[in-house]
Amino acid sequence: MTEIFWLIPFIPALSTLILAVFGQKLPKKYVSFQACFAVFASFVISVISLIGLLQAGHEHSTIVKNLFSWIHAGSFKADLSLQLDPLSAVMALVVTGVGFLIHVYSVGYMAEDKGYTRYFTYMNLFTFAMLVLVMASNIVLMFVGWEGVGLCSYLLIGFWFEKHSAANAGKKAFIVNRIGDAAFLLGIFFIFIHIGSGEFRAINEAIGGGEITQSLATLIAILLFVGAVGKSAQIPLYVWLPDAMEGPTPVSALIHAATMVTAGVYMVSRMNILFTFSISAGHIVAVVGAVTAVFAATMALTQNDIKRVLAYSTISQIGYMFIGCGVGAYAAGMFHLYTHAFFKSLLFLAAGSVMHALSGELNMQKMGGLRKYLPLTYPTFLIGAIAIAGIPFLSGFFSKDAILTSAFASGQYFVWGLGIFGAVLTAFYMFRLIFLTFYGKERLEPEAKKHLHESPPVMTIPLVLLAFFSVIAGYVGLPVVFGKKLDFFGRFLEPVIEHAHEVHLTLGTEWMLILISVAVAVTGIYIAWVFYIKNPQTPHNLVARFPGLYKLLYNKYYVDEIYNTLFVNSTIKGSEVVYDHFDLKVIDGAVNGSASATNFFGKVLSYIQTGLIKDYALIFLLGAILLLGYLLF
Amino acid sequence: MIPLSYFLILSIILFVLGAIGFFIKRDLITQFMTVEIMLNAANLAFITFAKSAGSLDGQVIVFFIITVAAAEAAVGLAIILLVYRQKKTIKSEDIKLMKG
Numbered sequence A: 001m002t003e004i005f006w007l008i009p010f011i012p013a014l015s016t017l018i019l020a021v022f023g024q025k026l027p028k029k030y031v032s033f034q035a036c037f038a039v040f041a042s043f044v045i046s047v048i049s050l051i052g053l054l055q056a057g058h059e060h061s062t063i064v065k066n067l068f069s070w071i072h073a074g075s076f077k078a079d080l081s082l083q084l085d086p087l088s089a090v091m092a093l094v095v096t097g098v099g100f101l102i103h104v105y106s107v108g109y110m111a112e113d114k115g116y117t118r119y120f121t122y123m124n125l126f127t128f129a130m131l132v133l134v135m136a137s138n139i140v141l142m143f144v145g146w147e148g149v150g151l152c153s154y155l156l157i158g159f160w161f162e163k164h165s166a167a168n169a170g171k172k173a174f175i176v177n178r179i180g181d182a183a184f185l186l187g188i189f190f191i192f193i194h195i196g197s198g199e200f201r202a203i204n205e206a207i208g209g210g211e212i213t214q215s216l217a218t219l220i221a222i223l224l225f226v227g228a229v230g231k232s233a234q235i236p237l238y239v240w241l242p243d244a245m246e247g248p249t250p251v252s253a254l255i256h257a258a259t260m261v262t263a264g265v266y267m268v269s270r271m272n273i274l275f276t277f278s279i280s281a282g283h284i285v286a287v288v289g290a291v292t293a294v295f296a297a298t299m300a301l302t303q304n305d306i307k308r309v310l311a312y313s314t315i316s317q318i319g320y321m322f323i324g325c326g327v328g329a330y331a332a333g334m335f336h337l338y339t340h341a342f343f344k345s346l347l348f349l350a351a352g353s354v355m356h357a358l359s360g361e362l363n364m365q366k367m368g369g370l371r372k373y374l375p376l377t378y379p380t381f382l383i384g385a386i387a388i389a390g391i392p393f394l395s396g397f398f399s400k401d402a403i404l405t406s407a408f409a410s411g412q413y414f415v416w417g418l419g420i421f422g423a424v425l426t427a428f429y430m431f432r433l434i435f436l437t438f439y440g441k442e443r444l445e446p447e448a449k450k451h452l453h454e455s456p457p458v459m460t461i462p463l464v465l466l467a468f469f470s471v472i473a474g475y476v477g478l479p480v481v482f483g484k485k486l487d488f489f490g491r492f493l494e495p496v497i498e499h500a501h502e503v504h505l506t507l508g509t510e511w512m513l514i515l516i517s518v519a520v521a522v523t524g525i526y527i528a529w530v531f532y533i534k535n536p537q538t539p540h541n542l543v544a545r546f547p548g549l550y551k552l553l554y555n556k557y558y559v560d561e562i563y564n565t566l567f568v569n570s571t572i573k574g575s576e577v578v579y580d581h582f583d584l585k586v587i588d589g590a591v592n593g594s595a596s597a598t599n600f601f602g603k604v605l606s607y608i609q610t611g612l613i614k615d616y617a618l619i620f621l622l623g624a625i626l627l628l629g630y631l632l633f
Numbered sequence B: 001m002i003p004l005s006y007f008l009i010l011s012i013i014l015f016v017l018g019a020i021g022f023f024i025k026r027d028l029i030t031q032f033m034t035v036e037i038m039l040n041a042a043n044l045a046f047i048t049f050a051k052s053a054g055s056l057d058g059q060v061i062v063f064f065i066i067t068v069a070a071a072e073a074a075v076g077l078a079i080i081l082l083v084y085r086q087k088k089t090i091k092s093e094d095i096k097l098m099k100g
Helices: A002-025 A028-056 A084-107 A118-137 A141-159 A164-194 A198-207 A214-231 A240-246 A249-258 A261-272 A271-276 A279-300 A306-326 A330-357 A375-387 A395-409 A414-440 A446-450 A456-478 A486-494 A508-534 A540-546 A547-554 A556-608 A611-632 B004-024 B028-053 B058-089
Strands: A063-073 A075-082
Touching: A002 A028, A002 A075, A028 A084, A063 B028, A075 A084, A075 A118, A075 A141, A075 A198, A075 A547, A084 A249, A084 A261, A084 A279, A084 A330, A084 A456, A084 A486, A084 B004, A118 A141, A118 A249, A118 A261, A141 A214, A141 A240, A141 A249, A141 A446, A164 A240, A198 A271, A214 A271, A214 A279, A240 A249, A240 A306, A240 A456, A249 A261, A249 A306, A249 A330, A261 A271, A261 A330, A271 A279, A271 A306, A279 A306, A279 A414, A279 A508, A279 A556, A306 A330, A306 A395, A306 A414, A306 A486, A330 A375, A330 A456, A330 B004, A375 A395, A375 A414, A375 A456, A375 A508, A395 A414, A395 A456, A395 A508, A414 A508, A446 A556, A486 A508, A508 A540, A540 A547, A556 A611, A611 B004, B004 B028
Parallel strands: none
Antiparallel strands: A063 A075
8 A cells, every 4th residue: 555655745736736727716615625624645555655664674664666667867867756754654644634624724714815815725735745755765856845845834824915014024035035035046056067967866875885985075075964954954054943933823833833944854864874874964963953952032021912922932952962963863853843843733733723702912911811811722731732832641751851851961061051041941931932922911912802712612622632742752762761772763763773872871871861861941930930920020021131032032033133244234335236236238239239230230231222113223223233243354 | 127226226225225214204004005015015025036046935935925914914904003093193103112
């Protein structure tokens, strides 16, 4: 049954095509049914493929299906071929599974929107592109999917394009991503020049066979990683993700939390042999991840926009995934990607449900006490928050712990320390969000209060399902302390992911690390409780005490402003200079000059057009005589 | 036997007469006739060479030229007639709509 795995990306593609061509004429009910069904069908095939892989065992863990030869020019060869192995199976499962629930949720969330069909067309197109990205068997096809999800991200961030801020946010996301993609493309070129093939298996064999030098591997790895930094919103290219929250909330959940932004982590894991081979590239990945994890978490502390807090949280959590990849624990990074997809999309969808209830209110300072009005949203939101904070026995705990343990085991204590510090901040800002939204005094606008209602079942059922998975998803990868054989997730990925330099810690150290991460999570929650429930005056006092720090955080370190001055404005100024001096003078001069030259010669030549037959005949005769003279002499 | 050059000289005289007539006459019909004279001068040259070379090619071309000249006369005279209806003149100096 696993042979049909190549259908996984093409069912959403077919659905996109139908919706794009006939969508405007189809009834709304059918549109949403088809869009959801296409993703569900892909999900079913993904599950079948996963079961097939589990039965096949380690030896037959990679199936490649070559659909047709796409580019074949000289020694350059790129096929449209898909690959099913544990890594792509996990990703396909996350994309289609979480994607399906978010599609269903969208049916309720977008019900009143006039761009309903357009929305579902884009969502299906996104699913297709993302599946191509994760299932491609060569890096060129992967790049196609990579750009495809970037395009869908642009289209969906700017979905309400009549809103100026949304259109600008889409543009920003697209342009910032271009920087990363340019580096990614350069990396692909280097691979083709020095390895001669874009197939992942060939690349891995070439690196394993020592065909490229350490420094070349580092160069390629860093170029690819810059691509990942752009797509996965890490320092310094993270600025687009918070603005991307202008899009509809389910889009934020699917694209900007669960799937697309984690593509960078997937790509690094896919190229794990390269990143393991190049030691310094691995270090860079880990440090960038760790710094981003803390940096983004500090920015989440002071935001009042519920979705922006979650956006910074996403940046921070992807930082954790990169820590995992950077220290060589790719399985742990992928594990966090997988659990994060559940709880972060849950948080976004729950936040969407809160917004829906409050007629679009995003500011947490205008919420409070919502617990009793939203009997389903509240507990699911709480489960998501607990999961991300890293409280034991929920999914986030297992994956974050796996990453931090690996970081500690690899001896990069600086990275580990940042990770622990980030964990405190994570627990704090998530519970700040919970307390401000659901507890305390009601600070609602009277207008919003009138329409206050829990969301319809089509929205709450996906929430409940995601909450369920947020609780149980972690149990496929238990830490070593519970028994060596229980890390199913890691063992499943083993054929794809090399265990390069695993350092075994003693059981005592493992327990200590687990206790530390539990302790920091609880500390974070406790501080949030003190700040926002016990003494609600504390934050104000702190702001009064450290106004400079607060302003710095509240304004997100002024990074947007710095980028604007350094890059955006200088580009605009440079463009103006070029426009004035080159476009207007050189290019327009050339165009207008050729027009006036034609005009001039036309005027001169028109003098010989007398309109008199005899003149023409005379010229004709003279010509004939000249010709004759030439022929005779 | 009349020498070849006689025919050719006659042909040249006819051609030059036609050409001169074209430039000195003013009304279109006369100019048209001078063109016909030039065509026939060419015909004469063709036939002369055909005879001297003993080949039929030149004579065949003459038939073509006669056919074309007939067609040309039909079209040309029709045009001149229409020009006259429009302009009430067939003086070639008066017809210079195409002046640049």
